[in-house]
Amino acid sequence: MEIRRFVISPIQSNCYVVAESWERGAQAVVIDPGDLSLDPVFSFIDEMGLKLVANWNTHGHFDHVIGADVLRDQYGVPSFLHPDDLVTWNRAPHWYQTYLAAEVPDLRQPDQWISDGDKLKLGDETFTVWHTPGHSPGSVCLVGERVAFSGDTLFAGTIGRVDLEGSDPNAMLASLKRILAWPDHLEIYPGHGPATRMAHERRHNRFLLDAMRG
Numbered sequence: 001m002e003i004r005r006f007v008i009s010p011i012q013s014n015c016y017v018v019a020e021s022w023e024r025g026a027q028a029v030v031i032d033p034g035d036l037s038l039d040p041v042f043s044f045i046d047e048m049g050l051k052l053v054a055n056w057n058t059h060g061h062f063d064h065v066i067g068a069d070v071l072r073d074q075y076g077v078p079s080f081l082h083p084d085d086l087v088t089w090n091r092a093p094h095w096y097q098t099y100l101a102a103e104v105p106d107l108r109q110p111d112q113w114i115s116d117g118d119k120l121k122l123g124d125e126t127f128t129v130w131h132t133p134g135h136s137p138g139s140v141c142l143v144g145e146r147v148a149f150s151g152d153t154l155f156a157g158t159i160g161r162v163d164l165e166g167s168d169p170n171a172m173l174a175s176l177k178r179i180l181a182w183p184d185h186l187e188i189y190p191g192h193g194p195a196t197r198m199a200h201e202r203r204h205n206r207f208l209l210d211a212m213r214g
Helices: 038-049 068-075 082-100 169-179 198-204 207-214
Strands: 002-007 014-019 027-031 050-055 080-081 119-124 125-131 138-144 149-153 188-192
Touching: 002 038, 014 038, 014 188, 027 038, 027 119, 038 068, 050 068, 050 119, 068 080, 080 082, 169 207, 188 198, 198 207
Parallel strands: 027 050, 050 080, 149 188
Antiparallel strands: 002 014, 014 027, 119 125, 125 138, 138 149
């Protein structure tokens, strides 16, 4: 499996192209298309000759999903979302306008729901959906054998905000306690900032340390 990170939105959110390999014709997904301008992502997919099969979304905030329709129009792929974040998804254009002072049309509805425990396949790789509410009601992490895409649940050294519309600090604490079960070798690709490893976060992330004590 191969991973390419793009920092594309004005909010500095991460968009990932994940492929079974960099060989031409390999299957790939886009995780969190968080900007209306996805040209660098499109150029990469096309230059590599990848076969895009889906858009997986870790949650519905505008800086992670506002480009979902642009992506769907370009490649005709389905967008996946946890149903608890449908309100967040529908509010994304409003918050885009609020934060960036630019109008954007409403997003079309997600094509497929994902729920806790679902298995998402990419070639020979399987990712398990972990529902991790707190940052938003329908936040999820996508966890494989070696890597996890943690959205805005867990960052390097910190966690996602819990003071936003739909956020819940108590739910976040419960989610952090749950992801303590992740193995130390897991490489974590978050919704903002650099990648990290679970071993490092378990020892140094004060929010995870607090979750362990609680």
